[in-house]
Amino acid sequence: MKEYVIGVDVGGTTVKLGLFSTSGQLLEKWEIPTCTEQEGKKVLPDIAASIENKLKEKQISHDNVEGIGIGVPGPVDSSNVVHKCINLGWGVLNVKEEMNRLLPDIPKVAAGNDANVAALGELWQGGGQGSRSTVMMTLGTGVGGGVVLDGRIIAGHNGGAGEIGHITVEPQETELCACGKKGCVEQYASANGIVRLAKRMLTQSDEPSALRDMPQFTSKDICELAEQGDPMATAILERCGEYLGRALSCASAVIDPDVFIIGGGMSRAGKVLTDVIQRHYSQYAFHVSAHTRVVTARLGNDAGIYGCAKMIIE
Amino acid sequence: MKEYVIGVDVGGTTVKLGLFSTSGQLLEKWEIPTCTEQEGKKVLPDIAASIENKLKEKQISHDNVEGIGIGVPGPVDSSNVVHKCINLGWGVLNVKEEMNRLLPDIPKVAAGNDANVAALGELWQGGGQGSRSTVMMTLGTGVGGGVVLDGRIIAGHNGGAGEIGHITVEPQETELCACGKKGCVEQYASANGIVRLAKRMLTQSDEPSALRDMPQFTSKDICELAEQGDPMATAILERCGEYLGRALSCASAVIDPDVFIIGGGMSRAGKVLTDVIQRHYSQYAFHVSAHTRVVTARLGNDAGIYGCAKMIIE
Numbered sequence: 001m002k003e004y005v006i007g008v009d010v011g012g013t014t015v016k017l018g019l020f021s022t023s024g025q026l027l028e029k030w031e032i033p034t035c036t037e038q039e040g041k042k043v044l045p046d047i048a049a050s051i052e053n054k055l056k057e058k059q060i061s062h063d064n065v066e067g068i069g070i071g072v073p074g075p076v077d078s079s080n081v082v083h084k085c086i087n088l089g090w091g092v093l094n095v096k097e098e099m100n101r102l103l104p105d106i107p108k109v110a111a112g113n114d115a116n117v118a119a120l121g122e123l124w125q126g127g128g129q130g131s132r133s134t135v136m137m138t139l140g141t142g143v144g145g146g147v148v149l150d151g152r153i154i155a156g157h158n159g160g161a162g163e164i165g166h167i168t169v170e171p172q173e174t175e176l177c178a179c180g181k182k183g184c185v186e187q188y189a190s191a192n193g194i195v196r197l198a199k200r201m202l203t204q205s206d207e208p209s210a211l212r213d214m215p216q217f218t219s220k221d222i223c224e225l226a227e228q229g230d231p232m233a234t235a236i237l238e239r240c241g242e243y244l245g246r247a248l249s250c251a252s253a254v255i256d257p258d259v260f261i262i263g264g265g266m267s268r269a270g271k272v273l274t275d276v277i278q279r280h281y282s283q284y285a286f287h288v289s290a291h292t293r294v295v296t297a298r299l300g301n302d303a304g305i306y307g308c309a310k311m312i313i314e
Numbered sequence: 315m316k317e318y319v320i321g322v323d324v325g326g327t328t329v330k331l332g333l334f335s336t337s338g339q340l341l342e343k344w345e346i347p348t349c350t351e352q353e354g355k356k357v358l359p360d361i362a363a364s365i366e367n368k369l370k371e372k373q374i375s376h377d378n379v380e381g382i383g384i385g386v387p388g389p390v391d392s393s394n395v396v397h398k399c400i401n402l403g404w405g406v407l408n409v410k411e412e413m414n415r416l417l418p419d420i421p422k423v424a425a426g427n428d429a430n431v432a433a434l435g436e437l438w439q440g441g442g443q444g445s446r447s448t449v450m451m452t453l454g455t456g457v458g459g460g461v462v463l464d465g466r467i468i469a470g471h472n473g474g475a476g477e478i479g480h481i482t483v484e485p486q487e488t489e490l491c492a493c494g495k496k497g498c499v500e501q502y503a504s505a506n507g508i509v510r511l512a513k514r515m516l517t518q519s520d521e522p523s524a525l526r527d528m529p530q531f532t533s534k535d536i537c538e539l540a541e542q543g544d545p546m547a548t549a550i551l552e553r554c555g556e557y558l559g560r561a562l563s564c565a566s567a568v569i570d571p572d573v574f575i576i577g578g579g580m581s582r583a584g585k586v587l588t589d590v591i592q593r594h595y596s597q598y599a600f601h602v603s604a605h606t607r608v609v610t611a612r613l614g615n616d617a618g619i620y621g622c623a624k625m626i627i628e
Contacts, residue, residue: 075602133471135568147568149468156570157447160603163567168560168598180601246482250564253477254449254461256470284482287494288389289474 002066005312008047009071009114009304010034012087015047018305019054022066022313024125029305030054040089048102067108069308070095071117075159080111083159110311114304116153116162118297119146121307122261126299131258135251136297137164137244139219139266142178143186143193149255153311165190167247185247189240191219191266198222198236207232223269237276245280245294252281252289263297270296316380319626320420322361323385323428323618324348326401329361332619333368336380336627338439343619344368354403362416381422383622384409385431389473394425397473424625428618430467430476432611433460435621436575440613445572449565450611451478451558453533453580456492457500457507463569467625479504481561499561503554505533505580512536512550521546537583551590559594559608566595566603577611584610 004027007018011034018029032050035042047070055062072095074085080096095111112120119136128134132151138144143165147154154161165186166179173183188197195218202211209232210225211217225233248260260281262274278294285292299306318341321332325348332343346364349356361384369376386409388399394410409425426434433450442448446465452458457479461468468475479500480493487497502511509532516525523546524539525531539547562574574595576588592608599606613620 149463154463154569156566156603157572157606158570158602160566160570160600161568163570163600163602166600167564167567171560171598181598242485246485247564250481250561251568252470252474253481254475254565254568255468256472256474256477258471284485284495286474286477286480288472288477289470292471 002064004060004065005309006051006065006068007305007308008068009117009308010043010047010073010088011114012036012073015043015050016301016305017047017050017054018302018309019058020309024309024313026302026306028054029302034088036087036089038089039091040085043088043090044095044098045102048099051103062103062105065106067110067312068099068103068106069117069311070099070109070111071114071304071308072111073114076111076113076155077159078155080109082111108312112153112307112311113146113155113159113162115144116146116148116155117307117311118263118303119148119162119261119307120153120310121299121303121305122263122297123148123151124310125306126303127261127295127297128259133255133257134259134261135162135164135248135255135257136261136263137248138264139190139262140264141191143190144264147255147257149257164247164251167250169243169246185243188243191264194219194222194236194240194266197240201236201239202232205232207235209233219266220269223266223272227272237273241273241276242280244277245282246284248277248281248294249284249286252285252292256289257292260292260294261297262294263303267296316378318374318379319623320365320379320382321619321622322382323431323622324357324361324387324402325428326350326387329357329364330615330619331361331364331368332616332623333372334623338623338627340616340620342368343616348402350401350403352403353405354399357402357404358409358412359416362413365417376417376419379420381424381626382413382417382420383431383625384413384423384425385428385618385622386425387428390425390427390469391473392469394423396425422626426467426621426625427460427469427473427476429458430460430462430469431621431625432577432617433462433476433575433621434467434624435613435617435619436577436611437462437465438624439620440617441575441577441609441611442573447569447571448573448575449476449478449562449569449571450575450577451562452578453504453576454578455505457504458578461569463571465628478561478565481564483557483560499557502557505578508533508536508550508554508580511554515550515553516546519546521549523547533580534583537580537586541586551587555587555590556594558591559596560598562591562595562608563598563600566599566606570603571606574606574608575611576608577617581610
């Protein structure tokens with residue numbers, strides 16, 4: 001039985017790495033910059049060199065490493081082949097083959113999409129701990145998502161599984177989402193989306209609100225004012241939660257997971273946000289699934305390295 | 315290597331049985347009535363007796379039967395335990411244990427929900443042949459559904475997976491769905507739902523239509539008139555297809571299957587129906603999944619026995 005596993009979460013700016021015990025304990029984490037020059041061809045060699053250094057520093061032999069899990073910001077198929085990572089400059093790349101060439105003594109390599117991998121991490125040791133299946137929504141600049149069923153990441157035939165942010169919740173919408181469609185959840189419930197929704201609702205109403213006195217406001221301001229009872233902020237959060245709850249009820253009607261996990265910057269609002277989502281979710285969900293819990297993510301930026309390690313630990 | 319497998323599709327009125335070769339050929343099918351008296355306690359003994367007779371008639375020894383797959387109209391968990399089949403009178407019942415007691419020489423028994431099992435059958439040898447993952451929608455009295463991923467039935471934590479008919483597509487709806495919610499796909503796109511939708515649209519418009527001259531009409535009439543160019547029937551089918559396409563786009567955003575299969579009585583309308591669904595689906599789906607095909611089911615009432623056999627054949 002080998003003692004160590006390495007999780008590598010590749011982002012467009014930094015690569016996060018984690019050294020784990022095979023029992024699942026995060027022993028040490030560190031970061032390196034992501035070099036996206038020359039179509040990102042140095043990304044994997046840089047990672048391999050950083051792993052070599054860490055193992056040397058810790059006096060861990062390659063033989064004692066079970067494997068390396070790698071999360072990337074793009075679609076990954078079941079053969080560990082990445083199909084275009086715009087943020088890294090990658091086209092089609094077989095991550096496992098490349099890592100096997102760079103670190104031949106650590107043959108076990110698994111690659112996954114970053115949002116899916118984060119969902120796996122949160123299910124394993126984060127907000128979803130103790131459950132076997134989840135749909136996770138990451139409310140950041142956009143709305144990302146990941147699906148894990150019975151501990152297995154669901155990538156989808158075209159890598160489109162977990163794109164919960166692009167469920168159409170407002171077919172009458174006239175403005176375009178970044179994806180090219182209209183009326184996606186992301187247009188109302190991402191950090192940018194809720195601000196856009198708020199501006200629209202403020203022009204459509206005379207309701208007083210502290211938001212009207214702020215030249216600029218963020219999703220955090222909206223959640224904080226809602227918590228303080230500002231009526232307009234409350235109405236905005238309510239609308240946003242209605243869209244999110246409805247989208248999660250769709251996910252339930254398809255795969256009926258144990259738990260929903262809300263992550264990303266907006267999830268720091270905590271209970272004021274999840275309570276609204278939970279209430280609307282339960283209203284829209286089919287009765288057998290109406291009590292599925294909506295929880296917040298707990299691992300923050302470490303969800304990715306946890307999930308990467310878990311791909312190896314199985 | 316054993317030569318035979320038995321598929322058993324238990325309905326509220328009849329039980330359909332099929333004798334298959336382990337290579338997947340349907341050799342013979344027959345039916346027995348479902349005896350729902352005394353809380354359905356005779357259902358499984360009747361099935362066992364019918365199987366015994368058939369094997370004797372065919373001079374097939376029990377040793378030569380790989381196993382028995384059973385589909386039931388209710389939620390089934392991963393341990394083959396059925397949780398309430400209202401149509402059969404069953405409460406909680408361990409189908410595998412009971413069948414093992416009745417036919418101890420055929421130890422391999424698997425139970426599944428009927429809609430999920432039909433999806434598995436259609437994926438195996440029906441409309442979805444050649445694909446690995448599907449979401450199937452059965453447009454009958456209600457809208458049923460089944461989800462199969464990589465050849466595995468997804469039942470869901472509460473047995474609620476595949477309840478695509480209860481995705482909310484019209485949050486403003488005021489009338490109740492049979493499930494207790496409002497605005498479910500089923501309210502507009504089942505055989506009853508489209509008639510209800512048609513009656514509503516006919517009162518809201520002055521558009522001429524042959525439907526106005528019919529004291530009673532069915533989903534079949536609507537599809538046929540749409541095919542003949544009746545403008546109102548076309549508008550009704552369009553609206554119904556919009557709801558169905560939108561619901562399927564939600565399923566894509568969650569699990570991104572290879573193919574969508576439309577079954578049930580209404581699917582006999584064929585291309586006039588699937589074309590409308592496909593068009594709306596592609597409009598609402600996230601771009602990577604926009605070209606996923608919408609096909610009609612091909613096995614009709616045999617989908618269940620095929621899927622039951624497939625649960626054993628793996």
